[in-house]
Amino acid sequence: MILHELISFDSLRLIWWLLLGTLLIAFALTDGFDLGTGTLLPFVARNDVERRVVINTVGPVWEGNQVWFILGGGAIFAAFPPLYAVSFSGFYLAMFAILAALIVRPVAFKFRSKREDATWRARWDWALFFGGAVPAALFGVAVGNVLLGVPFHLTPDLHSIYDGGPFGKFFGLLRPFALLCGAVSLAMLIVHGAGWIVLKTEGAIADRARRYGSVAAMLVLAGYALAGLWLAFGIEGYALAQAPLRDAPSNPLASTVIHGGSWLSAYADRPWIAIAPVMGFVGTAMAWRALRSGGELSPLGWSKMAVFGMISSVGLTIYPFLLPSTTDPHSSLTIWDASSSHQTLFVMLMATVIFLPMILAYTAWVYRVLWGKVTEDDVSDPDSHSY
Template sequence: MLDYETLKVIWWLLVGVLLVGFAIMDGHDMGVGTLLPFVGRSDEERRVIINTVGPHWDGNQVWFITGGGAIFAAWPLVYASAFSGFYWAMLAVLWALFFRPVGFDYRSKIDNAVWRKTWDWGLFVGGAVPPLIFGVAFGNLLQGVPFHFDDHLVPYYTGSFWGLLNPFALLAGIVSTAMITFHGAIYLAYRTEGDIERRSRRAAIVFGILMLVAFSAAGVWVARGSFGYAITSVIDPSALPDPLAKTVTAQAGAWLDNYQRAPATLIVPVLAYVAGVAALVLVARGRHLAAFVASSLAIVGVIGTAGVSMFPFVMPSSTMPNASLTVWDAVSSQRTLGIMLVATLIFMPIIIAYTSWAYKVMSGKVTAAYIREHEHSAY
């Protein structure tokens, strides 16, 4: 079995992979849902849009479920603390997600304009709200979350729901929403033709530029802001979990320290810019599949930048910095991490292979003619 320190780092990477996988796979579904009421001008056009993601959205949702399960199993203290502090925010995500299965399955069952338009906006909520809230959550993580532990390591959150909606967190929410909508617009341009394709391409350019501008503004804010955390005591990466056995201080600009200690990590934020610009150029030229790959890499860069900047922190505490949760002290036992790693190495390739096969089988353009031919079976 791998040593404990190595397993801790591996699971930090794997949780990151699951979050990125969720953003790429379920993200383009949500981006399409966000654009649905605006890019589709008629009922038939909206049915075309829905059918680009209808066969796949529920399978892609597995990335979200798996990511949450992995955090619960690998980082139980993070799971407990985050779901205490972000309880109402997570409920808002779940309430928004409720619109998706019902909307996809029942939207076109009744030939009534009011019924269908209502579910179109329901799918918009299900696509737009989760990325916004996840971005706000990341913005709060970068600033530090107001929580602490008692002597029994029971977490107590001392903030409020409205406190989560601070200016920097809302900016991070804009980054996330623009990124996901940009990604979804490129996918929609790839899977459609005619007016829908042209509108999707324009939307991709707008949201791609917004993503890069907001991401840059967030970076400047982090560099010049008043938040950042650093471990100032000696830690043993192989020690048993104990989040209170270290000393942490709040240091403005500390989130840039990793780039100074390991300059190679600069490749992550650079990837966000290079891939983002490449995706914009490619979608403008009509090379939609290549643009989709580039926007996927941009997502890796954006989310990876937050992870690399905060490492080894996972959930810093603004009210009790020493209680901040890190890769080293918020994890499960060595045996748990080892067993989970074996399961991941077995099942993740199967999931990726099946997903790839499903997309290959159901590839190609979705057209109005297809909707007419499959009036009773299409979404």
Template structure:
């Protein structure tokens, strides 16, 4: 018997759904504070030296944090081909905007200190702000659109067809609920960035970060709660109809899907998933408390818990759907019918089991080496500081 047959197709599908969530959460936990710090840069740093301190808190680690983003994209491409095809065809203008914003970050890091002109540096500081704030907002908008459903359908030969207009591929994504989701994401990552700055800086930069992070945390809690109420009463959910085949062919047209009711019906069917939003609210509350009381390590850990809970609540609420269709609900992509083959998922799992622990160990080692605060004296007096 071939080894991969010991692990059922159904089991591997769920495993890769979980792993995709882990990769997305890992990206938000690591590169999330990079984006938050970038968005906070013009507001927590009032002088050139203060802004250099802020930049040097993330300068040595942001590239390593991008690994989670690359792994997430690779996992979608290899494990969820229909999801990759539909999302990249329907969201490509929005994704281009995210990519353009992300490109500003390394360019800003490298070019900001090339000239002594204050105007030159201020312009690059605002570029770094865009490079942090825009992706944080747009990633949330994308999640909101996934919950609302996307206008696509699959042809008989499973070719994805996006039914929105050219301009609708960007402007059509800016629906009220999606914008609210973007605000949740942005405020959440601003809080996370503030928690990171509280840990890595001191003096006025730290004080400003705490003040802004406290407000951001309150906004995150309020908008997250509002999004939950809106999701319960103002957004139609999706549900599988009839007998669901969990180990059948990877054909989204194989299972019948209906639209209607509430996404939050999932909490009646699986009450244990309520742990996710509770983690989100508890994490925000404790992070805000930590920011106000001046705690450092624990504040960052609570912020991480909040992000984990908020992102997990989306996936657990939608399960088993990963991308529902508003045009043809039967074309909706789910865990049970939008994956690669049984063998492909197994081979990928073996690679993940080998390499993900190595990545996590290396990342932990890097953060251990770079542990400690970034001070103004270090930034102005050390040749190792290039930002």
């Protein structure tokens, strides 16, 4: 037996769908509170020392957290190449805006304290706000467009053509439902950032984070509920007209896709997936309660549950679709027809089994070493090497 045949092709496709979701959720759980903290920076900190305290809560960890974003993009490229080709082409300008914001963020970390000038530092503080808020919102806009479907089609030789036009690659993504998803994503990560600030700071900074986080949590609950109702009654879903060829070579054009009905019919077919949106609602509500009641660790813990549930609910709702097409439903990408080869998925899985536990162990060690609150005395110490 050939080594890669130890695990069936359909099992590997499902495993990599789960791993891709895991990597994206890990990015949201870790770098998500960095983005939320940056978004809250101008509002929870009122003077230079307080802003330095907030910045230094994420200063030692943001680079490591961002690795999950790289891993997620790499997993899409290697495990589902058609998804990478279509999404990075159709979302090109949005991706550029996200990357520009993520590039500005480390520059702001490094240069903010190079000069004592208040105007200089204020500009970099708003750069950190930009570097947090823009990706947080645009990631949600992207998710909203996945649920709506994207205007692309595949030629007979599987060359992907984006039908939205050059300006449609950005402005065409700003549809009302997608903007709502962007607002929910931004508010969700603000709650997450508030939970982190409460855990890592004390006094007035933590109190302000509780207030802003509480408001954001209420917006998340309202926006998530509205998005669910909109998805149920205002947006048509996609479905396979016949059983997928789970073990066949990848060919997105081999599937027959129906556009119509509701995405939420998935909950009738697989009732157990309702646990994901329930986790989203309960986690957000409990994060709001924990922020209001003075909890320190619990707001972050509950917000992690909310983030996990909300992101999972999207993947479970559209399963087995990865990216539906509005202009040619038969070009829609699913996990069964848009993956790499059997051998490629197996080799990648073996590498993941070896290296992912190492990454997790190192990450856990880093957070253990850096455990504790950041105080004004810490950032005022000239020997602390703080930002």
